[in-house]
Amino acid sequence: MKRLFIILCVVVACASCGTAAAPDDLTVMTLNMRYDNSEDGADNWQFRRDRIGRLIRSEQVDLLGTQELLCNQFDDLQSRLSDYTAVGVGREDGARAGEFNAVFFRTDRFALLDSGTFWLSETPEIAGSKGWDGACERLATWVVLRDKGDREFLFINTHLDHVGETARREGVALLLQRIAVLSGGRPVLLTGDFNAEPQSTVIAHVLRDNTLHSAWHSAAERHGSEWSFSDFGALPEAERPLIDFIFYGEGLTCDYCRILPDVYDDGYLSDHAPVEASFRFTE
Numbered sequence: 001m002k003r004l005f006i007i008l009c010v011v012v013a014c015a016s017c018g019t020a021a022a023p024d025d026l027t028v029m030t031l032n033m034r035y036d037n038s039e040d041g042a043d044n045w046q047f048r049r050d051r052i053g054r055l056i057r058s059e060q061v062d063l064l065g066t067q068e069l070l071c072n073q074f075d076d077l078q079s080r081l082s083d084y085t086a087v088g089v090g091r092e093d094g095a096r097a098g099e100f101n102a103v104f105f106r107t108d109r110f111a112l113l114d115s116g117t118f119w120l121s122e123t124p125e126i127a128g129s130k131g132w133d134g135a136c137e138r139l140a141t142w143v144v145l146r147d148k149g150d151r152e153f154l155f156i157n158t159h160l161d162h163v164g165e166t167a168r169r170e171g172v173a174l175l176l177q178r179i180a181v182l183s184g185g186r187p188v189l190l191t192g193d194f195n196a197e198p199q200s201t202v203i204a205h206v207l208r209d210n211t212l213h214s215a216w217h218s219a220a221e222r223h224g225s226e227w228s229f230s231d232f233g234a235l236p237e238a239e240r241p242l243i244d245f246i247f248y249g250e251g252l253t254c255d256y257c258r259i260l261p262d263v264y265d266d267g268y269l270s271d272h273a274p275v276e277a278s279f280r281f282t283e
Contacts, residue, residue: 030191032067032272053080064104065157066190094127120171134167158192187251203253215246215277224259
């Protein structure tokens with residue numbers, strides 16, 4: 001009996017130690033979902049939405065930045081990710097019209113302290129405003145979150161213009177200005193489709209003052225392809241660019257970054273591949 005008691009104590013102690021040592025890493029993903037286009041045929045949203053939901057749950061993603069969601073896609077994703085809180089608005093009217101750059105985060109892990117949206121334009125508070133030489137309205141969605149360890153951080157998600165060079169340059173400048181204000185000294189995570197490759201002046205601008213770092217280029221471990229856009233496999237592999245990024249600021253360390261396959265459960269997730277990274281708080 002005494003021996004059994006000792007064994008039980010050891011088991012309980014080990015279990016307690018395991019709980020105390022459980023990792024509190026942040027798993028972050030960015031994914032351009034491809035807007036719901038009836039011309040996509042077998043790659044249409046209705047055939048991809050369940051795959052995307054399964055992938056996000058399988059990867060146990062804590063924070064998700066999305067691009068190109070239309071309102072029906074936003075609703076579909078919310079219904080498939082019922083344990084997440086979603087924040088976002090349509091870019092055309094600040095409500096339901098146009099694409100969302102929505103963010104999703106685990107409801108049981110984070111408390112929402114603040115959130116908002118601004119447009120990448122000369123008038124960032126005006127919903128639906130188009131900036132500079134941009135072809136489309138572009139916006140950024142942000143949240144300030146607190147985890148169960150009382151650590152607060154800013155998570156911001158965006159999608160830069162695919163045509164306007166000035167719009168991309170000025171969009172980055174505005175993002176950096178807003179991050180400096182909204183972060184309040186907290187750690188920062190920035191996700192998005194930047195429509196620019198790693199060697200571009202756009203990405204150099206993001207990294208210019210060393211406030212933010214690219215997860216893909218600074219992670220302790222890196223896995224997967226070196227591209228994130230395949231156009232549903234239509235682009236030859238040698239021509240596929242890396243245009244989707246996760247950036248992070250001080251107070252965080254990136255343990256790994258990987259670009260997942262754009263095919264999952266025998267079908268495409270999107271015309272982009274998911275980019276995922278794992279972070280630890282260092283302060």
